Amino acid sequence: xxxxxxxxKRRDDVRLLVMDPRLPPxxxxxxxxxTELATFLAPGDLLVVNDAATLPASLGGTxxxxxxxxARLIAARDDQRFAAVLFxxxxxxxxxxxRPPPPALPVGAALSFGAGGELxxxxxxxxxxxxxxVDLEFAAHGDALWAALYAIGRPVQxxxxxxxxxxxxxxxxxxxxxxxxxxxxxxxxLSWELLLALRRQGVRWAALTHxxxxxxxxxxxxxxxxxLPERYHIPAATxxxxxxxxxxxxxxxxxxxxxxxxxxxxxxxxxxxxxxxAGETDLRITPAFRPRLVDxxxxxxxxxxxxxxxxxxxxxGPPLLEAAAGHAERAGFLTHELGDSMLVLPGALEASGERTxxxxx
Amino acid sequence: MSSLQGKSAVVTGGxxxxxxxxxxxxxxxxxxxxxxxxxxxxxxxxxAEINAAGGEAHAVVADVADKHAATALAGQAAALVGxxxxxxxxxxxxxxxxxxxxxDTDCEDLERALAVNLVGPxxxxxxxxxxxxxxxxxxxxxxxxxxxxxxxxAWGAYxxxxxxxxxxxxIWAAELDGTGVRILSVDPGEMxxxxxxxxxxEADRTQLADxxxxxxxxxxxLGEAN
Numbered sequence: 001x002x003x004x005x006x007x008x009k010r011r012d013d014v015r016l017l018v019m020d021p022r023l024p025p026x027x028x029x030x031x032x033x034x035t036e037l038a039t040f041l042a043p044g045d046l047l048v049v050n051d052a053a054t055l056p057a058s059l060g061g062t063x064x065x066x067x068x069x070x071a072r073l074i075a076a077r078d079d080q081r082f083a084a085v086l087f088x089x090x091x092x093x094x095x096x097x098x099r100p101p102p103p104a105l106p107v108g109a110a111l112s113f114g115a116g117g118e119l120x121x122x123x124x125x126x127x128x129x130x131x132x133x134v135d136l137e138f139a140a141h142g143d144a145l146w147a148a149l150y151a152i153g154r155p156v157q158x159x160x161x162x163x164x165x166x167x168x169x170x171x172x173x174x175x176x177x178x179x180x181x182x183x184x185x186x187x188x189x190l191s192w193e194l195l196l197a198l199r200r201q202g203v204r205w206a207a208l209t210h211x212x213x214x215x216x217x218x219x220x221x222x223x224x225x226x227x228l229p230e231r232y233h234i235p236a237a238t239x240x241x242x243x244x245x246x247x248x249x250x251x252x253x254x255x256x257x258x259x260x261x262x263x264x265x266x267x268x269x270x271x272x273x274x275x276x277x278a279g280e281t282d283l284r285i286t287p288a289f290r291p292r293l294v295d296x297x298x299x300x301x302x303x304x305x306x307x308x309x310x311x312x313x314x315x316x317g318p319p320l321l322e323a324a325a326g327h328a329e330r331a332g333f334l335t336h337e338l339g340d341s342m343l344v345l346p347g348a349l350e351a352s353g354e355r356t357x358x359x360x361x
Numbered sequence: 362m363s364s365l366q367g368k369s370a371v372v373t374g375g376x377x378x379x380x381x382x383x384x385x386x387x388x389x390x391x392x393x394x395x396x397x398x399x400x401x402x403x404x405x406x407x408x409a410e411i412n413a414a415g416g417e418a419h420a421v422v423a424d425v426a427d428k429h430a431a432t433a434l435a436g437q438a439a440a441l442v443g444x445x446x447x448x449x450x451x452x453x454x455x456x457x458x459x460x461x462x463x464x465d466t467d468c469e470d471l472e473r474a475l476a477v478n479l480v481g482p483x484x485x486x487x488x489x490x491x492x493x494x495x496x497x498x499x500x501x502x503x504x505x506x507x508x509x510x511x512x513x514x515a516w517g518a519y520x521x522x523x524x525x526x527x528x529x530x531x532i533w534a535a536e537l538d539g540t541g542v543r544i545l546s547v548d549p550g551e552m553x554x555x556x557x558x559x560x561x562x563e564a565d566r567t568q569l570a571d572x573x574x575x576x577x578x579x580x581x582x583l584g585e586a587n
Contacts, residue, residue, distance in 0.1 A: 051444075051495055053436050143408075143419045146440050150433040168432045168488075176444040176492035178436040192491065196540075207495050237496075 001303060001329055003160035004339035007169050012191035015333055015340040017301070017324055019316045020349040025323045030349055031331060034189040034341050037298075040348040043202025044250030046241055047195075047298075050184040050258045051207040053175035056153030056167055057182070058092070059084075061113030067103045069111055071121075071136060072156050073181050074213045075228065080141045081124065083228075085217045086132045092157045096218025102132060111136070114152040119145075130222045156182050156214060160336065170337075179211040179231070185337035186256030186299050204250075206241040209233045210258040215308075226307070229282040232262035236276035242293060243274070251295040253345060257311055260285055263293050287313035296345030301328055301335045315344040365584045366391030369442035371434075373425050373485065374452030376403040378554035379504065382576035383449055384408075388416025390580055393442040395419045397434060397452070417442075425452050425481030426473065435488035444496065445489050447583060450482035450526075451504045453519070458559045460515040471518040478522035483529060490533075490542055497541035500583060503530045505546045549575045 008014050013035050020028040032039075041047070057073040068089040075083040088100035105111070105123050113119040120139040127133035138145050155170040170183040173192055195205060210232040217223055242263070245252050254260045265281025267274045272292055285291075287310055297315050302308040304325045313321050324342065333340045370387045374380035375396025384396045388411045398404040401422045411418035419441045423430040438445055454477040456470040486501050493499025508516045509523030526546070533544040551557060553569035 049495070051492055053439060055436065056433075143421070143437075143441065146437045147422065150437055166429065166432075167436075171432060171488075172491075174491040174495040175435075175488075176495075177439045192494065195494075205495065 001301065001333055001335045003336040004334035005160060005162040007165075007338045010191075011173075012189050012194050014189055015331075016189075017328055017333065017340070017342045018348050019312075019320050019324050019342065019344045020347065021316050021320055021344065022346045023349060025320045028320050028349065029323055029327060031327065035194070037189075037194060037343070038198050038201055038203070040343060040345060041198060041201070041203045041253065042250075042347075044245065044248050045203045045253060046245035046250055047198065047203060047205045047253050047255060048238065048242070048259050048263065048294075049172070049174060049187050049190070049205065049207050049255040050180070050210045050212070050262070051172070051174050051176045052180040052184055052209045052211060052258075053172075053178040054155060054167075054170040054180045054183045055178040056150060056155050058154045058156045059113040059119070059149075059152055060091070060154075061111055061119070062117065063103055063105060064110045065103070069102050069105070071111065071113070072214055072217075073153075074133075075181075075211065075230065076179070077135060080145065081135055081137050083127075084134055084136050085214060085219070085222065086134060087218075092161070093159055095159045096216050099218055104131070105134065114148065119148040119152055129225050130219050132217070132219050133222055158216065158336070161338075174207065176207075177209055179209050180258075182212050182215055183337050184210065184212045184256050184258050186259075186297075186341070188300075188337065189341050190255070204241055204245065206235075206238040208235065208238050208259060208262050210262040212258045227261070227284070229280050230258070230261065231278065231280045232258075232266065233278045234262060234266055234274070234276055239274050239276045246293070251345060251347070252293055253296040253298060253343075254294045255298045257285070257297075257299065257308055260291065260294050260297060260311065264289075264291055267293055285311040285314050287318060289314040291315065296343065296348070299342045299344070300337060301333045301340045301342055303335060312342065312344055363390040363584055365447075365580070368392045368446040369395070369438070369444065370447035370449065371395045371397065371438045371445050371485075371489070372449045372451055373397040373481070374504075376400055376407050378556055379549055379552060379572045379576060380449075380451040381407045382572040383451060383579065384418055385411055385414075385416075385573070386576040386580040387447070387583075388414070388418055390584055392447070393417045393419075395421055395438040395442055395445075397421045397423055397425070397438075399424045425450075425485060426476035428484070431481075431484035431488040434485065438489075439492075444492050446493070446498070447500050447502070448486065448489050449502045449504065450485060451502075452481065453478045453504065453522075453556075455556060455560050456518045460519075460560060462515055463517040466518055471521070474518035474522045475525070478519065479525045479529065482526060486533065486544075490537070490544075493542045494537060494540045499542045501530075501533070501542070501544045502579070502583070503527070503544070503546050505530075505548050507548055507550075509548075547579055549579070 376398035
C-alpha cells in the first residue's frame with residue numbers, strides 16, 4: 001500500500017473499509033467512504049474520541065559545539081521536562097532509519113533550539129533503552145516555554161510526505177489540550193458535519209485526552225519498545241457515557257488506538273472497572289487481547305507489519321483482517337496519518353441493510 | 362463561589378482598553394485567563410497586574426490577523442489553562458486614523474480591518490469552539506459596535522467588518538444551536554479607551570463609559586449564564 005503524501009481536499013471524504021466480525025470473512029467486508037460513516041452506527045452507540053491537540057513536537061537545534069540536533073518530543077514529564085528522541089543532522093525528508101545519529105549527549109549536555117538558539121535545554125536523564133531517548137529540561141517554563149515551543153517547533157512528520165505540514169493540518173476538529181506529539185489521526189476524517197449528523201441519529205460521543213507519542217524513531221531498540229507508556233485523562237462524563245452505552249446495549253467505538261489504550265488500560269489497572277481521572281498506560285494491544293469495554297475501532301490504514309494493524313486483529317480476528325488487508329492492497333488504499341480509514345465494528349453491516357448493499361463494490 | 366471559578370478564558374486585544382479590563386474582571390471572578398495581544402510589553406504588564414492581585418493570567422503574544430496564529434494560540438492557551446470555556450474576540454482595528462471616507466480608503470486598509478476584526482475571530486473560534494461542542498459547553502463572545510449597524514461616514518472599513526462579525530455570530534449560533542455552546546455579540550458602547558481617542562479625539566471623555574465598568578457587566582452576565 002502507498003502512503004498518503006498530502007492531506008485530502010475534504011477531511012471527511014476518504015475511503016472507508018468496514019469490517020463486521022460477526023459475518024464470515026467473505027461477507028464481512030465493505031468499501032465505502034467516510035461520508036457514509038453514520039450508516040454503520042446505530043442509536044445508542046457511543047463514539048469515544050481523543051481530544052488531544054497535536055504539539056509542534058519537532059525542535060531543530062544544536063549542541064554545545066554547534067553540531068546539528070533534532071529533538072522530537074515524545075512525553076511530557078512536568079512543567080519544564082519532556083522526554084525526547086534525538087536525531088543528528090537532516091530533517092523529516094530523510095527516512096528516520098537513514099538519519100545520522102545525534103552526537104554523544106550525556107547527562108548534563110547543553111542544547112539550544114531555534115534559529116537564534118533562543119530555547120535552551122539540558123539533558124537530565126538518558127534511557128537504558130537507547131542513548132537517543134533522553135529527558136530534556138528546558139530553561140524556560142510556563143508562558144515563555146509554550147511560546148517558544150510553538151514558535152520553534154514543527155509538527156513531527158515522515159519522509160513519505162510531499163511537503164511541510166502546517167500545524168492546523170495535524171489537528172482534529174475537536175482538539176483541546178496539546179498533549180499529543182503526533183496527531184491522533186484516526187479522528188482526522190471526522191468533521192462537524194459528520195459528528196452532528198451522528199448525534200441527530202442518536203449516536204452519542206464522548207472524549208478523553210491521551211498523549212499519543214511517536215510512531216517511529218529509526219532506532220531499532222526504541223522502535224521495538226514503542227509505544228512507550230503514555231498518559232491519559234478520562235473525564236467523569238466519559239466514564240458515565242461508556243457505562244450507559246453498555247447498559248443499554250449500545251456499542252462503544254474507539255476512534256483510534258490511543259482511545260483503546262486509554263480505556264482498556266485504565267480499566268485493567270482498576271480490576272476491569274473504568275474510573276475517571278488521570279493515569280499512564282503501558283498496555284500493548286496484541287491480536288490475543290480481549291477488550292472489555294471497547295466493541296469497535298475507527299482507525300487509519302496501516303501496513304500489515306505495523307503494531308496499529310495488529311491491534312485491529314484483537315477486534316476483527318485474523319481471517320477478516322487478512323481479507324481486509326488484501327482488499328486494501330488491491331484497491332490501492334492510502335496509509336498513514338493523512339490516508340484512508342477502516343472501521344471494525346460487530347454488526348456494522350447487519351444493521352445498515354439495503355443502503356450499504358448499494359455501496360458494495 | 363462565582364460560577365466562573367476555575368473556568369478558562371481567552372481574551373484577545375488583552376493589553377489595553379476593554380480587553381485588559383475583561384481580563385482583570387474575569388480573573389477577579391476566579392477564571393484562569395489568557396490575554397492575547399501583538400505587543401509583548403503592555404501585555405505582560407497587564408498579566409503582571411492580574412497576577413499581583415492574586416488572580417491567574419498568562420500572556421500569549423500573537424497577531425490574530427496572522428493566518429498561522431490561531432492554531433498555535435489555541436494550543437498555547439489550552440496548555441496553560443486547560444480546555445477553553447470562554448473565548449472573547451475583542452481585538453479589533455480601526456485602520457489608519459484619522460478615519461477616511463470610503464473613496465479615500467486604501468483597499469489594503471479595508472483588507473486589514475477584515476483580517477483583524479472578522480477573519481481573525483473566525484479562525485480562532487474555529488480552532489477553539491470544536492472542543493467546546495465536544496464537551497457540550499462554552500461561550501464565545503464577539504465584541505461588536507453600533508458602527509456595524511449605523512452607516513457612519515468614514516467608518517466604512519471598521520463598520521463593514523463589525524457588521525460581518527455580527528452576521529457571522531448569528532450563523533455560528535444557528536449552526537451550534539442545541540450543542541451547549543453559545544455565541545454572543547456584545548456592543549460595549551462608547552468607552553474611554555485609547556482606540557476611541559484615536560478615532561474621535563474631540564470627544565468629551567466625561568461622556569464615555571469606563572471600560573472597567575463595562576467589563577464588570579459583561580463578566581457578570583457571563584457568570585450568570587455559565
